[in-house]
Amino acid sequence: MTADAQGNDIAAVAVPVTGNIGIAPFGTAFPTPSEGAAPDLVLDPEYKKLGLVKVDGGPQWAWEPDGNPLEFWQDAYSIPSGLSNVTLVTTAAQTDNFVRSIVSGRTPDANGFLIVDGGGHSTQYVLFTEEIFKNGAIRRRVAPNAQVQSVAEDQSTRGEVLGYQLTFKINRSPDLSNGHFGEWLLPADGGGGS
Numbered sequence: 001m002t003a004d005a006q007g008n009d010i011a012a013v014a015v016p017v018t019g020n021i022g023i024a025p026f027g028t029a030f031p032t033p034s035e036g037a038a039p040d041l042v043l044d045p046e047y048k049k050l051g052l053v054k055v056d057g058g059p060q061w062a063w064e065p066d067g068n069p070l071e072f073w074q075d076a077y078s079i080p081s082g083l084s085n086v087t088l089v090t091t092a093a094q095t096d097n098f099v100r101s102i103v104s105g106r107t108p109d110a111n112g113f114l115i116v117d118g119g120g121h122s123t124q125y126v127l128f129t130e131e132i133f134k135n136g137a138i139r140r141r142v143a144p145n146a147q148v149q150s151v152a153e154d155q156s157t158r159g160e161v162l163g164y165q166l167t168f169k170i171n172r173s174p175d176l177s178n179g180h181f182g183e184w185l186l187p188a189d190g191g192g193g194s
Contacts, residue, residue: 011188015134016058021090022047023102026124030142030175036184039138047128050092050099054163057091059129061141063170063180086170086180087149088127091163099164103151120148127168136188143181145171 003009024030024046031041067081092099097108105121108114127143149169154162170180 011135013135014131014137014139016131017134019058019129019131021050021053021059022128022130023050024048024126024128026126026145028126030126030128030144030182031140033182033184036140036142036182037186039186041140043128047126048098050090050102051094051096052092054091054093054161057093057163057165059131059141060089061181062087062089084180088129088143088146088168088170089165091154091165093161093163095162095164102148102166103164105148120150122147124171125168127170133188138184138186140184140186141181143168143170144173144175147171 022043024044028046029044030036031043035041063084063086065080066083066085069078069080071078092102097112100114101107102125104114104116105123106114106116125146127141127146129141131139133139146168148166150167152165152167154160154164156162172178172180176182
């Protein structure tokens, strides 16, 4: 379907129905632009899926400039500072050793025991998200340099899913020309996108 006379295209509305989040060790290869555009993409085995996420805990990306723009003596001339805050927030629904290792930056021992430092950890990751929309379109994003910025565990409430809200700080990556993340949009007709 194409846009109507008012320029509106209801078929282009993104309504997420499913998807996944893959996390790999820093430095793991990520798909090239052409590989990521393939409908049957298979990620490197180093990517582990975060597993189930809460119904309201799908990937939420945010980015905004930080700092005041650099202004010039000539009126109306300025450029962005180049500083920015880019994050990905998601809420993991599984309480398993993989989620626990992301939260703590450590691997549980043979007894399932690990030590959590509330001050955080400096482990870096590669993040890959895939969202599949009701109209059949697929959006994929990759961030080659991410770190856990904060964790908020849900209150333990009887009869409800205990989630772990993970906020990842997305850093610039030389692998993306010093950008923060790359994005693909595969249209609903199954064709490749970029």
